[in-house]
Amino acid sequence: MDQRNxxxxxxxxxxxxxxxxxxxxxxxxxVYFDLFFRKVPDQAGYAIMAGVEQxxxxxxxxxxxPEDLAYLxxxxxFSEPFLQYLEQFSFSCDVWAIPEGTPVFAxxxxxxxxxxxxxxxxLETMLLISINHQSLIATKAARIVRAAEGRPVMEFGSxxxxxxxxxxxxxxxxxxxxxxxxxxxxxxxxxxVPALGTMAHSWVQLFPTELDAFRAYAKIYPDQCTLLxxxxxxxxxxxxxxxxxxxxxxxxxxxxxxxxxxxxDIAYLSKKARxxxxxxxxxxxxxxxxxxxxxxxxxxxxxQGAKINSFGVGERLITSRSxxxxxxxxxxxxxxxxxxxxxxxxxxxxxxxxxxPGFKTVWRLFDNQTGMAIADVLTLADEVIDESKPYxxxxxxxxxxxxxxxxxxxxxxQVQLFRAGRCVYQLPTLEEIRRYSQEQLAxxxxxxxxxENPHAYYVDLSEPLWQLKQQMLDSYFGAASN
Amino acid sequence: MDQRNxxxxxxxxxxxxxxxxxxxxxxxxxVYFDLFFRKVPDQAGYAIMAGVEQxxxxxxxxxxxPEDLAYLxxxxxFSEPFLQYLEQFSFSCDVWAIPEGTPVFAxxxxxxxxxxxxxxxxLETMLLISINHQSLIATKAARIVRAAEGRPVMEFGSxxxxxxxxxxxxxxxxxxxxxxxxxxxxxxxxxxVPALGTMAHSWVQLFPTELDAFRAYAKIYPDQCTLLxxxxxxxxxxxxxxxxxxxxxxxxxxxxxxxxxxxxDIAYLSKKARxxxxxxxxxxxxxxxxxxxxxxxxxxxxxQGAKINSFGVGERLITSRSxxxxxxxxxxxxxxxxxxxxxxxxxxxxxxxxxxPGFKTVWRLFDNQTGMAIADVLTLADEVIDESKPYxxxxxxxxxxxxxxxxxxxxxxQVQLFRAGRCVYQLPTLEEIRRYSQEQLAxxxxxxxxxENPHAYYVDLSEPLWQLKQQMLDSYFGAASN
Numbered sequence: 001m002d003q004r005n006x007x008x009x010x011x012x013x014x015x016x017x018x019x020x021x022x023x024x025x026x027x028x029x030x031v032y033f034d035l036f037f038r039k040v041p042d043q044a045g046y047a048i049m050a051g052v053e054q055x056x057x058x059x060x061x062x063x064x065x066p067e068d069l070a071y072l073x074x075x076x077x078f079s080e081p082f083l084q085y086l087e088q089f090s091f092s093c094d095v096w097a098i099p100e101g102t103p104v105f106a107x108x109x110x111x112x113x114x115x116x117x118x119x120x121x122x123l124e125t126m127l128l129i130s131i132n133h134q135s136l137i138a139t140k141a142a143r144i145v146r147a148a149e150g151r152p153v154m155e156f157g158s159x160x161x162x163x164x165x166x167x168x169x170x171x172x173x174x175x176x177x178x179x180x181x182x183x184x185x186x187x188x189x190x191x192x193v194p195a196l197g198t199m200a201h202s203w204v205q206l207f208p209t210e211l212d213a214f215r216a217y218a219k220i221y222p223d224q225c226t227l228l229x230x231x232x233x234x235x236x237x238x239x240x241x242x243x244x245x246x247x248x249x250x251x252x253x254x255x256x257x258x259x260x261x262x263x264x265d266i267a268y269l270s271k272k273a274r275x276x277x278x279x280x281x282x283x284x285x286x287x288x289x290x291x292x293x294x295x296x297x298x299x300x301x302x303x304q305g306a307k308i309n310s311f312g313v314g315e316r317l318i319t320s321r322s323x324x325x326x327x328x329x330x331x332x333x334x335x336x337x338x339x340x341x342x343x344x345x346x347x348x349x350x351x352x353x354x355x356x357p358g359f360k361t362v363w364r365l366f367d368n369q370t371g372m373a374i375a376d377v378l379t380l381a382d383e384v385i386d387e388s389k390p391y392x393x394x395x396x397x398x399x400x401x402x403x404x405x406x407x408x409x410x411x412x413x414q415v416q417l418f419r420a421g422r423c424v425y426q427l428p429t430l431e432e433i434r435r436y437s438q439e440q441l442a443x444x445x446x447x448x449x450x451x452e453n454p455h456a457y458y459v460d461l462s463e464p465l466w467q468l469k470q471q472m473l474d475s476y477f478g479a480a481s482n
Numbered sequence: 483m484d485q486r487n488x489x490x491x492x493x494x495x496x497x498x499x500x501x502x503x504x505x506x507x508x509x510x511x512x513v514y515f516d517l518f519f520r521k522v523p524d525q526a527g528y529a530i531m532a533g534v535e536q537x538x539x540x541x542x543x544x545x546x547x548p549e550d551l552a553y554l555x556x557x558x559x560f561s562e563p564f565l566q567y568l569e570q571f572s573f574s575c576d577v578w579a580i581p582e583g584t585p586v587f588a589x590x591x592x593x594x595x596x597x598x599x600x601x602x603x604x605l606e607t608m609l610l611i612s613i614n615h616q617s618l619i620a621t622k623a624a625r626i627v628r629a630a631e632g633r634p635v636m637e638f639g640s641x642x643x644x645x646x647x648x649x650x651x652x653x654x655x656x657x658x659x660x661x662x663x664x665x666x667x668x669x670x671x672x673x674x675v676p677a678l679g680t681m682a683h684s685w686v687q688l689f690p691t692e693l694d695a696f697r698a699y700a701k702i703y704p705d706q707c708t709l710l711x712x713x714x715x716x717x718x719x720x721x722x723x724x725x726x727x728x729x730x731x732x733x734x735x736x737x738x739x740x741x742x743x744x745x746x747d748i749a750y751l752s753k754k755a756r757x758x759x760x761x762x763x764x765x766x767x768x769x770x771x772x773x774x775x776x777x778x779x780x781x782x783x784x785x786q787g788a789k790i791n792s793f794g795v796g797e798r799l800i801t802s803r804s805x806x807x808x809x810x811x812x813x814x815x816x817x818x819x820x821x822x823x824x825x826x827x828x829x830x831x832x833x834x835x836x837x838x839p840g841f842k843t844v845w846r847l848f849d850n851q852t853g854m855a856i857a858d859v860l861t862l863a864d865e866v867i868d869e870s871k872p873y874x875x876x877x878x879x880x881x882x883x884x885x886x887x888x889x890x891x892x893x894x895x896q897v898q899l900f901r902a903g904r905c906v907y908q909l910p911t912l913e914e915i916r917r918y919s920q921e922q923l924a925x926x927x928x929x930x931x932x933x934e935n936p937h938a939y940y941v942d943l944s945e946p947l948w949q950l951k952q953q954m955l956d957s958y959f960g961a962a963s964n
Contacts, residue, residue, distance in 0.1 A: 012666070020681075024698045161614075162652070163615045202813070205828065263835075319644065325801055
């Protein structure tokens with residue numbers, strides 16, 4: 001669908017390193033990378049995984065064109081064997097990921113890549129952009145949709161997006177996060193995100209009067225008649241003119257849809273407009289509010305009793321304005337020597353930044369009585385959580401905090417996307433992803449989902465993984481203190 | 483270069499309106515739209531114009547494919563004549579813009595479009611995304627480069643960009659704003675932004691020891707040897723190991739480049755590392771600092787006496803994290819009837835949001851003695867500022883604030899991009915844009931460029947434009963109070 005050659009969208013150091021791995025005899029060394037994040041934007045309790053489809057398409061299409069090779073050769077940094085390797089590049093990695101739409105938490109391997117160092121290193125930037133961008137927007141959308149308490153939320157932000165994909169893939173991610181549609185036409189054409197739109201102020205300005213403009217619109221779109229009422233004055237002109245046109249539409253047998261307010265004191269204006277519409281006999285005409293909205297303003301509008309039926313949310317969603325960075329990282333967690341796994345750890349003075357070593361699996365444990373998610377557990381890849389026995393989870397920082405689980409279901413979150421370079425994953429449709437996300441989000445307790453001071457969802461390490469990490473920390477810090 | 487079909491990247495209402503204009507007999511009505519912003523992000527005093535090249539490419543390639551038409555026909559909202567119009571779409575607008583790299587200010591028409599309503603309306607979203615995104619990043623980059631006080635700043639943020647264009651066009655914009663290069667390989671291949679990069683922590687982790695990793699790197703890249711010293715411990719392991727390898731390189735006749743510090747207390751670490759490098763006989767080895775940097779942190783590091791030779795700036799530049807929205811808007815400012823210009827105004831309770839009506843020109847007035855910019859003036863398009871006579875500028879809000887200028891040069895800022903749909907603009911190279919930006923920025927007083935409470939640069943209206951605006955305001959508000 002996207003015909004661009006994105007293979008070269010990488011940090012230059014991935015190329016210098018890959019070339020270096022080859023030159024150092026480490027090119028075919030099998031490595032494991034985990035893609036994960038350390039905190040959710042907005043101090044939120046959960047994020048929504050998104051961007052997997054674009055990552056899969058990128059991996060399927062990995063190839064270096066003659067132009068790419070000419071560019072690289074011209075840089076005079078890379079060996080001929082490396083350039084030939086790229087020319088004949090044949091992707092052979094295994095890749096696992098948590099499916100799009102899943103609520104995810106800090107330190108979970110959202111994606112795991114296993115393969116030759118020379119390949120796995122090259123994927124870093126594209127996997128990160130794909131997941132970071134769309135997860136950022138899907139997560140923000142989920143918050144905004146939550147604030148709207150069941151009222152539909154449309155994504156309206158294309159014009160303020162950070163680039164063209166920012167608009168189109170942002171609209172896709174917003175839909176995954178729960179928006180009901182977008183203003184972006186190409187997001188509809190390309191991804192099937194329902195696009196809607198009515199008029200801008202320019203429509204109203206181009207006619208001699210506001211009433212003329214409304215009448216002209218109603219004539220052309222009698223079934224889709226939502227009128228923008230704030231070009232001149234909402235209550236003195238916009239709503240009265242809209243009511244005039246709605247009466248004409250109703251007399252002609254049509255059902256007018258409603259009005260949109262894009263500026264001013266929306267709480268006040270919507271309440272007044274609601275009364276005017278009701279008194280005119282249009283209680284089923286909706287009021288759409290747009291403007292610079294986000295989850296906090298929407299919650300505040302509803303607290304004030306604003307009479308709004310749906311929201312159009314622009315720049316603060318499409319850029320996740322309050323926190324525009326999703327901090328996914330891509331870290332080496334293991335290598336193999338003679339088929340044996342050698343875990344790797346990235347140390348840091350900052351405990352939060354120490355990585356979880358080894359090839360791992362993420363499990364989500366559900367309470368069989370409530371159906372709700374209790375905790376996630378990271379295990380070594382060869383561990384199995386036996387649901388038929390009690391399972392003890394414990395806090396990795398405060399290990400005395402323990403909890404014995406019984407009557408639970410354990411579900412592995414990651415699915416395999418690629419096996420030895422071949423895609424083995426059937427991409428779900430966008431509708432399926434969106435529905436799955438709603439279902440999964442319903443299994444997360446409200447305390448985790450609240451905006452302020454959310455309850456920290458448990459992401460625990462299994463006993464074997466915890467032991468491994470401790471051993472590695474002891475051996476490094478023990479060695480350092482000698 | 484970009485083979486994507488971006489024609490359909492528009493808000494759906496642009497299509498419903500364009501169809502409506504045609505159906506209402508207004509399709510060929512000549513209209514004028516201005517693209518402008520109302521405030522600079524970060525409460526800054528100036529912005530850097532960017533994104534024109536991508537806007538030009540978009541306009542040159544405007545066309546609706548059979549797939550686009552099939553999609554639109556399937557929506558069952560559009561008339562057959564409109565769909566046929568799109569099928570045979572032939573761009574015929576005039577377009578003017580302020581060239582990329584120019585320092586620009588609030589309320590200035592960055593782009594002006596003149597053409598049939600049905601066409602001009604369709605351009606809204608793509609023009610806005612192009613200018614909003616790249617101007618956002620170029621402006622942020624200019625601030626960060628300014629904070630670095632002459633030290634080179636590299637753009638390192640691809641992985642945290644909001645989508646693929648966010649990375650590549652973001653790198654392009656950062657270069658316009660004064661960065662010296664990028665980590666993004668495809669921004670180099672596609673736009674010629676110099677890409678550089680050395681190693682990640684994974685390089686160091688993949689070798690048995692840090693020293694092995696450094697030696698392997700130095701062997702392959704003896705001329706480009708910048709070593710990442712914070713994988714284990716900067717001062718106890720990273721810098722000593724780097725010095726060992728630098729000595730080996732120097733003994734072999736190479737000149738080692740330096741070290742990179744990516745975490746920890748960079749002020750402290752850089753000072754200590756500087757002493758260690760100097761004492762080891764490497765005073766010309768540079769120290770690169772990366773991490774979550776921005777203009778404030780860089781200024782702060784330098785105030786603390788950090789010994790840093792260059793900066794790598796990531797997520798806070800590529801997303802303009804402190805303020806990730808550039809608020810450009812696209813507003814109707816005039817129409818024509820029988821060849822006569824009819825100015826249009828968009829009213830608002832908020833005085834800042836009232837538009838400047840009419841077809842306009844932006845002038846920048848330079849003091850002939852200092853070469854510095856004194857003020858910008860918006861005039862009606864047919865006005866000429868005669869440099870041979872004194873010219874009086876005045877504040878549009880406080881008209882008693884007047885200043886008589888003599889010995890000045892008046893330069894029109896906009897250039898014509900398209901005439902009757904044909905591109906008449908020779909795109910400058912990226913290097914030319916970057917150099918032009920530096921030159922133009924040097925004509926702006928430091929008081930306008932400072933980070934906190936910058937002096938408000940004058941953007942005045944000519945007497946005729948001011949009179950026109952007042953008349954229109956009086957007639958609207960006069961009429962409303964009847």
